[in-house]
Structure formats: structure tokens, C-alpha cells
Amino acid sequence: MKNITKVLVVLMLLVLVVSVAGCSSKTAEVVDDAVIADEVVKVGMIYIGPPGDAGWTYAHDQGRQFLEEQYPNVEVLFVESVPESSDAERVMTELVEEGCTVVFATSFGYMDYMDNVALKYPDVKFFHCSGYKTEENMSTYFGRIYQARYLTGMIAGAMTETNEIGYVAAHPIPEVIRGINAFTLGVKEANADAVVKVVWTNTWYDPAKEKEAAQGLLDSGVDVIAQHQDTPGPQQAAEEAGVYAVGYNTNMRAFAPEANLTSAVWNWGPYYVNAVKSVIDGTFVSTQYWGGLEDGIVDIAPISDKVPADMVAQVEAKKAAIIDGSFDVFAGPIKDQDGNIKVAEGSSMTDGELLSMDWFVEGVEGVIPK
Amino acid sequence: MTFNMLIAILAAAITSGTPILFAALGEIVTEKSGVQNLGLEGMMLVGAVSGFMMGYLTHNLFLAVLVAALGGGILALIHSFITITLKANQVVSGLALTIFGTGLSGYLGKPYIGMPAPVKFEIVPIPILSKIPVIGTIFFNHNLLVYFSYILIFVLWFYIYRTRQGLNLRATGENPGAADSLGVNVFRLRYLYTVIGGMLAGIGGAYLSLASAPSWVENMSGGRGWLAVALVIFAVWNPARAVFGAYLFGGVEALGYRMQAIGVTVSPFFLNMMPYLLTIIVLIIVTINTQHKHIGEPEALGKSYDREER
Numbered sequence: 249m250k251n252i253t254k255v256l257v258v259l260m261l262l263v264l265v266v267s268v269a270g271c272s273s274k275t276a277e278v279v280d281d282a283v284i285a286d287e288v289v290k291v292g293m294i295y296i297g298p299p300g301d302a303g304w305t306y307a308h309d310q311g312r313q314f315l316e317e318q319y320p321n322v323e324v325l326f327v328e329s330v331p332e333s334s335d336a337e338r339v340m341t342e343l344v345e346e347g348c349t350v351v352f353a354t355s356f357g358y359m360d361y362m363d364n365v366a367l368k369y370p371d372v373k374f375f376h377c378s379g380y381k382t383e384e385n386m387s388t389y390f391g392r393i394y395q396a397r398y399l400t401g402m403i404a405g406a407m408t409e410t411n412e413i414g415y416v417a418a419h420p421i422p423e424v425i426r427g428i429n430a431f432t433l434g435v436k437e438a439n440a441d442a443v444v445k446v447v448w449t450n451t452w453y454d455p456a457k458e459k460e461a462a463q464g465l466l467d468s469g470v471d472v473i474a475q476h477q478d479t480p481g482p483q484q485a486a487e488e489a490g491v492y493a494v495g496y497n498t499n500m501r502a503f504a505p506e507a508n509l510t511s512a513v514w515n516w517g518p519y520y521v522n523a524v525k526s527v528i529d530g531t532f533v534s535t536q537y538w539g540g541l542e543d544g545i546v547d548i549a550p551i552s553d554k555v556p557a558d559m560v561a562q563v564e565a566k567k568a569a570i571i572d573g574s575f576d577v578f579a580g581p582i583k584d585q586d587g588n589i590k591v592a593e594g595s596s597m598t599d600g601e602l603l604s605m606d607w608f609v610e611g612v613e614g615v616i617p618k
Numbered sequence: 619m620t621f622n623m624l625i626a627i628l629a630a631a632i633t634s635g636t637p638i639l640f641a642a643l644g645e646i647v648t649e650k651s652g653v654q655n656l657g658l659e660g661m662m663l664v665g666a667v668s669g670f671m672m673g674y675l676t677h678n679l680f681l682a683v684l685v686a687a688l689g690g691g692i693l694a695l696i697h698s699f700i701t702i703t704l705k706a707n708q709v710v711s712g713l714a715l716t717i718f719g720t721g722l723s724g725y726l727g728k729p730y731i732g733m734p735a736p737v738k739f740e741i742v743p744i745p746i747l748s749k750i751p752v753i754g755t756i757f758f759n760h761n762l763l764v765y766f767s768y769i770l771i772f773v774l775w776f777y778i779y780r781t782r783q784g785l786n787l788r789a790t791g792e793n794p795g796a797a798d799s800l801g802v803n804v805f806r807l808r809y810l811y812t813v814i815g816g817m818l819a820g821i822g823g824a825y826l827s828l829a830s831a832p833s834w835v836e837n838m839s840g841g842r843g844w845l846a847v848a849l850v851i852f853a854v855w856n857p858a859r860a861v862f863g864a865y866l867f868g869g870v871e872a873l874g875y876r877m878q879a880i881g882v883t884v885s886p887f888f889l890n891m892m893p894y895l896l897t898i899i900v901l902i903i904v905t906i907n908t909q910h911k912h913i914g915e916p917e918a919l920g921k922s923y924d925r926e927e928r
Contacts, residue, residue: 456637460871463630
């Protein structure tokens with residue numbers, strides 16, 4: 249079959265074109281090292297997506313830029329769109345061989361691969377985002393985004409007129425459930441009569457589906473939309489319906505200028521600066537870092553001027569209380585959906601309980617798929 | 619569930635079914651000519667990204683859709699060359715096209731990620747018709763692309779089953795040897811209808827990036843191309859049946875989210891499975907039926923035509 253040879257040639261050409269397209273997206277950017285202090289520190293970073301995703305990776309890339317501004321003698325080599333497979337191990341090894349003495353991995357799925365590399369290179373310090381494995385030379389880091397969600401919940405609770413708020417939820421994992429619960433507690437704080445309706449999309453990244461899910465919530469009578477996914481689909485649905493929305497990851501105002509009230513946002517910059525600093529001055533200790541508003545790692549985007557000034561003041565006061573430690577989002581009494589007390593008055597949930605949360609607080613309408 | 623909610627679901631079924639419908643109508647035309655193109659997902663993505671880029675640069679929706687169609691068409695042209703001229707395996711080439719289109723669209727769309735579309739298809743209620751109770755809300759309260767798909771269904775059905783050219787198209791897919799002996803240019807027709815199919819898939823992609831969620835996100839078709847492949851079988855290669863299938867598939871999605879919103883629990887995984895399950899059921903029914911009556915797939919589907927092997 250001579251035709252097989254022909255098609256193989258054409259297919260190989262196609263593969264070549266695709267791989268060229270793929271390669272060019274893995275650019276390692278080297279900062280201008282004109283300002284060389286006494287010691288240049290090379291830092292490696294791997295991203296799960298492109299920095300232009302307007303979501304998760306974008307936020308990490310902002311952090312990288314902040315780090316480079318703060319430390320002109322730090323040189324960051326970053327690799328984008330690294331799959332959560334053995335490719336990640338190869339890329340991290342390459343970064344270390346390039347001379348990186350600090351490596352950050354910004355997605356959960358890199359955990360085991362980073363662990364392997366960390367064991368191979370004991371002199372290099374590793375930081376893994378959102379995981380749970382640590383080594384002598386490997387820390388984990390994450391942020392208490394739920395604190396920011398609580399504050400956005402207060403705003404949503406104040407702005408609803410139907411007393412029904414819709415939440416477009418991603419995958420049923422503790423991180424998402426914790427976000428919904430914190431948001432609902434915030435809603436209740438501002439408006440005891442309001443409820444939060446949850447719809448699951450089982451996606452992180454499908455704008456059409458996520459918008460459709462928001463549309464479904466709007467049809468059922470909600471007039472504020474919140475979301476956990478990385479796309480602005482739900483914000484756009486709210487904009488078209490002429491109601492309000494609360495975004496996530498980054499300031500999503502551009503996608504819904506009228507509807508968007510605020511967003512729960514990540515701010516990784518200060519953490520990256522501190523982490524690199526600890527390596528430079530030799531104070532690095534392997535830790536499981538889980539910072540909150542007090543460290544500035546999570547925050548809320550500027551609040552829309554549609555929100556009344558006294559509400560903004562209340563949110564600011566609550567934020568201050570969380571920062572100085574006088575208020576804890578998950579302090580009792582907290583009831584679950586059936587009205588059972590889950591957290592008693594006077595006690596608070598431990599980090600372990602928060603990280604394995606699998607129940608909804610009172611005021612959430614919806615179920616967690618099993 | 620209230621009556622208004624039911625109407626909302628039916629209207630949403632059309633909204634979410636339309637991108638699948640465009641791709642499936644295109645694939646029906648292609649497969650009627652005997653060429654199977656499994657690259658729908660890739661062609662939709664290239665259509666989505668090229669439409670978005672054109673819309674972003676020119677702020678002109680007509681040009682955007684035109685470029686989206688061209689984008690899908692160019693990919694289909696590659697498939698035509700490989701499978702019709704080089705006579706390579708259609709399944710392999712189609713799968714390669716999906717992978718290629720996914721990579722290419724991600725590459726082209728990189729600078730446009732995270733930007734809202736400056737222009738998008740707004741809902742345009744049709745005067746008078748949209749005022750009809752129930753039917754008006756369900757069918758005549760959509761964007762222009764949805765109305766275009768209505769027209770397309772009738773045009774395609776009429777063309778395929780009621781015109782001379784349509785007969786040639788079907789003959790090419792059923793028995794290319796016989797068609798050839800009657801003076802039909804099999805190669806030219808297969809090229810033509812494969813490219814037209816790719817163009818329609820491209821328009822389906824543009825629907826995603828310019829109407830349903832006006833922005834570009836990598837991989838935004840999210841498997842809708844494969845759903846369209848299933849829909850072609852579900853519709854037994856008939857454009858009129860494809861309409862019901864597309865709205866049924868779209869309705870399943872719309873229904874799922876609304877049931878969750880009113881507190882009825884249906885596993886989303888079950889709902890995601892439904893279109894494929896329905897397709898398998900239809901496939902079984904059709905296979906049993908075709909033993910008595912020929913209504914199934916085109917006879918020469920997936921087979922390269924070679925004059926010398928006639």
C-alpha cells in the first residue's frame with residue numbers, strides 16, 4: 249500500500265507543525281540581569297496553563313513579576329503549560345540543571361514529580377502549591393481564599409433583592425465546598441434571609457457550559473451569581489440578564505462591567521518574595537504555608553460603586569477583623585444543611601477539618617454529588 | 619417545575635444545541651458524499667479562534683463568521699487532500715485533524731485569551747413571530763446565527779433530497795463507481811462537500827466564541843465536536859432529524875442545570891452520558907431496521923474512491 253507511506257509523510261508534517269506550535273508556547277523568559285548585585289539567584293517556576301488565561305496562571309505570573317521587581321538580582325526561568333505528568337519531572341530537573349536553586353510548582357498535580365526531584369537535589373529548595381507532601385527541602389504553600397469569599401458573600405447578600413443567590417460550582421472537592429460555605433456564611437452575615445443555590449458543572453474551564461449553568465440558576469430566580477471556575481462565562485450570563493455577579497481568581501470586571509461587584513482574588517507576589525528571601529538569607533525551614541488576608545496572599549478586587557458605602561465599610565471592618573485575628577470565618581456556632589450543630593459555639597474548625605470539608609452549611613440549597 | 623421554566627429550558631435547548639447542529643449538518647453533507655471527517659472538534663476550535671480574532675480586529679460580525687467558515691474550510695481541505703487525492707485512511711486523517719486543530723487554535727489564540735469579545739451576537743427577537751405565546755419565546759427570541767441555522771436546515775434538506783445536485787451528492791456517497799460512470803465528477807464533489815462541511819463546523823465554532831460565551835478560551839468546544847459526530851449517527855444522516863437530536867442533546871444540558879437549581883438531584887455524569895447513550899440506542903434500532911430498508915449510512919462512507927479499483 250503505497251498510500252500508507254504518503255499519508256504517513258503528511259501526518260508527520262502535521263505533527264511537526266503541532267509540535268512547533270507547542271514548543272513556542274514553552275518559552276523560558278530570562279529577565280534582564282543588568283542589575284547584578286553581589287549574588288544572582290536563579291528561580292525556576294512551572295505553570296499549568298498560559299499566563300494569559302486570565303485566571304489561575306495569570307495570578308501566579310503576576311506574582312512572578314512582583315518578585316522580579318522586588319529582587320532585581322533574582323532571575324526567574326518560567327515554563328508554561330507544563331502537563332501534570334512525568335514531563336513535569338523532566339522540566340523541573342532541567343530547571344535545576346540550569347542552575348535554579350529555588351523551584352516553584354503551581355499546580356496540585358505536580359506534587360509527586362516535585363517530590364521525586366526534591367529527593368534527587370537536596371541542596372535546592374522546592375515549593376509546591378496546594379499539595380500536602382513535604383521534604384526537608386520541600387515546602388507547600390496555599391492561600392485561605394475562603395476568607396476573601398466570605399467578604400464577597402457579604403456583598404452578594406447585601407445586593408440580592410430576591411434573597412436567592414446562585415453559585416456555579418466546579419468540582420465537588422473540599423476546596424470548592426469550603427469556598428461555597430464561606431461565601432454562604434458571608435451572605436448570611438449581611439442578609440439572614442438569603443439562600444445560596446448551588447449548581448455543579450464538573451468543569452474548571454468550559455465557558456459555554458459554565459454560562460449555561462449560570463443561566464439555569466438565573467431562570468430559577470436568583471439575582472446574584474458567584475462562581476469557582478476560571479472562565480468569565482457566569483459573569484457574562486449575569487451581565488446579559490442585567491443582574492449582579494461575583495468573580496474569582498482575578499478582577500473579572502472587564503468581562504461584566506455592569507454586573508461584576510467584586511472578585512475573590514489571589515495575590516502570590518508577597519509570598520514569592522518571602523519564600524525566596526528565606527532561601528537567600530538561609531532561614532528556610534520546610535513548612536506547610538496556608539496564609540490568608542493578613543499576608544495579602546488573598547484579597548478582594550475593588551468593590552463596584554453600585555454597592556452602598558455603608559456596606560463597603562462593613563466589609564472593610566470585617567476584613568480588618570479577620571486580619572487582626574479577632575474574627576474567624578469558620579468559628580461556631582455553625583449548623584449544617586439539616587440544622588445539626590457542626591461547630592459548637594466558642595470553638596473553631598481546625599485546618600485539618602477545613603481541608604477535608606465535605607458538608608454544606610445551613611443556607612446552601614443543593615447537594616454534594618457523591 | 620413551573621410552565622415558564624419549561625419554556626426557558628426549551629429555549630435554552632436551542633441555544634446550546636445550535637453549535638452542535640451546525641457541526642452535525644456540515645458532517646452530514648460531508649458523509650453523504652462518502653467522506654468521513656472526524657476532525658469536527660479541531661475544525662470547530664479553529665473556527666472559534668479565527669472568528670474571534672476577526673471579530674476582535676474588525677468589529678464586524680459578518681466578516682468574523684466568514685473567516686470562521688474559511689478556517690474550518692481550510693482544515694477540511696487538508697482532510698480532502700489526504701483522503702481523496704492521496705486516498706489515505708479517513709479515520710486516521712480525521713483524528714489527526716482534531717489534534718492539529720486543537721494545537722493550532724491554542725497557538726493562534728494565545729494573545730486573545732482573557733479578552734472579552736468587542737462584538738457579539740445579541741438576541742434579536744423577530745417582530746410579530748416572537749410575540750406568539752410559547753412558540754415565540756422558544757423559537758424566535760434568539761441571535762441571528764440561530765435563525766441562520768433554521769434556514770440552513772430547510773435549504774440542506776431540500777438540496778439533498780429534492781434537487782439534481784443533491785442526487786449526485788448522495789450517489790457519490792452510495793455508489794461512487796456508478797456515479798462516475800454517469801459523468802459525475804466524484805473527486806470534485808467530495809472535495810466540495812468536505813470543504814462545505816468544514817465551513818459549517820467552523821461556523822459552529824464561531825457560535826461558541828461570538829454568541830454563547832463571547833471570549834476565546836483554549837479548548838472551548840469542550841467535546842462538542844464529538845457530540846456532533848454522535849449526532850450524525852443519531853440523526854441517521856438526515857438533516858431534519860439532526861435538528862431534533864441537536865435540541866435534545868442541548869436540552870439535556872439545559873435541563874440538568876435547571877433541575878439542580880430547583881433542588882432536584884440528577885447526577886451530572888449521568889446527564890453527560892445521555893447523548894451518547896441515546897446514540898447507541900438509535901444505532902441499534904437503525905441497524906435492525908436497515909436489514910429491511912435502506913436508511914442507514916451512505917454505502918461508500920469511509921472508502922476512498924479509486925477509478926482503477928472500480
